[in-house]
Amino acid sequence: xxxxxxxxxxxxxxxxxxxxxxxxxxxxxxxxxxxxxxxxxxxxxxxxxxxxxxxxxxxxxxxxxxxxxxxxxxxxxxxxxxxxxxxxxxxxxxxxxxxxxxxxxxxxxxxxxxxxxxxxxxxxxxxxxxxxxxxxx
Numbered sequence: 001x002x003x004x005x006x007x008x009x010x011x012x013x014x015x016x017x018x019x020x021x022x023x024x025x026x027x028x029x030x031x032x033x034x035x036x037x038x039x040x041x042x043x044x045x046x047x048x049x050x051x052x053x054x055x056x057x058x059x060x061x062x063x064x065x066x067x068x069x070x071x072x073x074x075x076x077x078x079x080x081x082x083x084x085x086x087x088x089x090x091x092x093x094x095x096x097x098x099x100x101x102x103x104x105x106x107x108x109x110x111x112x113x114x115x116x117x118x119x120x121x122x123x124x125x126x127x128x129x130x131x132x133x134x135x136x137x
Contacts, residue, residue: 007084011043011064012036018065028068038075042067045076
């Protein structure tokens with residue numbers, strides 16, 4: 001399944017924090033037959049079945065908790081072509097920041113090179129002709 005890493009990280013962070021504060025959920029979260037990829041697949045299939053396009057954070061988080069607490073749950077088929085939008089500010093790791101910086105520099109260099117390699121367009125020169133007006137006086 002190809003979901004955005006930001007979405008996966010957001011869900012996983014929520015579940016880890018919940019497991020730290022809720023001992024009962026911590027037991028469910030530690031089950032070896034459960035994993036974050038199947039959790040995301042379950043959430044995406046549940047969202048698709050609902051027919052809705054937007055959900056509150058608590059609704060998605062509840063789906064994730066439900067996946068881990070329910071022993072017999074149908075996950076559904078993995079989705080390869082879906083678009084997920086996360087409306088949170090996400091802090092990038094230092095490695096991610098460095099990679100983004102390198103990618104931006106490379107893109108700027110490529111754009112500058114491509115611009116230099118394009119043939120120059122010839123500009124049309126205007127021919128100015130002086131119009132002389134005859135006077136009757």
